[in-house]
Amino acid sequence: MTSSAPSSRRSRRDNLKLLPPILCALAVLCVGAYVLSSRGSAHTVAIDNPDGSRSRLNIESLNGLELFNPRTGRAETFTLKAEKTLLFFVSGGDCPTCLDERRVWEKLARAADGQRFDVVGILVRTSPGEARTLVKAYNPQFTLLLDSENRIAQRTELPQLTPFKFLVNRRGEILMTDGPNNKFSAQEAFGEKVAAQIGLAQAVR
């Protein structure tokens, strides 16, 4: 005479007891997966666009990209060399008050040594002639590169609205992001946050 019936009942009972924690774990995994997929990994950020679409921008994928330097007139290979880089995308069609934010970038660029911290702007959706207009008008004191061949779009998805800013580390991990701001107070606020992140003693205000 076997005792399989009672032991199977006990086993089933034990299994049933495990069900709630398993379900909880599954729920946590599902929620976590959803959150990560909507927010992206450390290298990827999901940006909501005005038309309701979402751009998934991967900064790491830009390493090694051939871009054009409108100031020197030469091609340059984009690489994240510094420990932290303030990287931003701008376009010639950006709202003029949004481009006033370059004053904050200039202030941060004064702290840039290329190793600990750097400031790099990439012009997108802009023709070479338009890039020259911007360089001539603003004479930016930070590295400004031009993606005139739309090469970035072949590797990742750009946000519709620019200027869009990212503080990234050497591995391309995104530490902070900020979208277009046409209010100077908001522009300065982001600059302050970046300054704090890079240990800049002097405020950008």
Added chain:
Amino acid sequence: MFPKQLATLSSILFVCVLCTVQCTPGKHLAAAPPGSAEPDLYRPALEKAQAQSQNDGLASAFRIESKLSLGGEKIKNLNQFRVASDGNFYVIDYERKQAEIYDRTSSYLGDLGARGNQPGSHLWPTDVAEVDGKTVAVADFQSHRVNIFSGEGKFLSSFIYTPQSFSAQRMLYDDVSRSFYLFGNRWQRNSRDEIVGAELVHKYSADGDFVASYLPFPDHAKSLDLYNYDCPAVDINKGSLFIALPFDYTIYQLMPDGKLSVVLKAQESGFRAPTQGVNLEQVSPADSYKHVQNWRLSWTPINAVVATDDNLLVQYQSFTPLRYTIDIWSLKTKKKVRSVNTNSAILTKGQEDEIYFLNNIEAKGQTRYDILRAKLKTL
């Protein structure tokens, strides 16, 4: 029995609905949003003007040479209409935010640029101009860019005007000096970053290099805060730019060398300047258009200026009761030759000083846009 029961049920239902409407606490008694009680003065004025169309005086001063029609199935708001040297027409539709080409038979040929914010595309085209008789430029208000296309619509080049910090409401191209003129508020700020004025006219070379800004916003209009209503009426003749602001019957002339002067200032005319500004803060968004139109009825906004070798035409919305008045001035004597009242709005001047009029009472929502090609009679 059934009809009786049905009648009883209907009565009960009716009473319930009535009670619900009457007794719902506060909802139907909520205060009307500000402005919702504002009467619509504009539409009755349009209807009255249209009813008086048999008194239209256009033909007394202009010789109508031909008519053409553009289909309203495509065009929702005919904002700009320009004539190319090859006889094609360029149209800006404000509502669809599109620039288009039509041939001389009014057949749609294609778009000038796609929607977007990269070179060759636009987000909000506001004006179009033929360049050197062979290419066509489209100004974008939102992307701060001028795109240049071939006559067939192929993208050729672009330039941005972003560094000058304004948005172009209008654009002209001068073949004589090979210059673009863009119009928009380039703000002037004081040390506290407060707006103290604006420059309104901005000149660029044919390659898009900025040359200079001209025409400061008039001091007398600052107190009424008319910056949002300063889209100018402009025309070019032999290298000279003629400009009128809607709220001021002062016609400026900007010479190719940058010299700006007043060519005439009307003392006696049917024109009325605004005496108060428009305040939309107390108006619900749904009523803002009506409120602005009603405000515009309290004065006579200048909507067009045409300059020929001998004459200057100034059109303003007068509702006399016809919608517009056109004052015809002699540029030689600086005296008004005559005025005509008409429901037709001046659209543009052609290559041979012919003038194109919109023969509809309004520029939007028409099933067909009727355009008259006319020449000013010798007066």
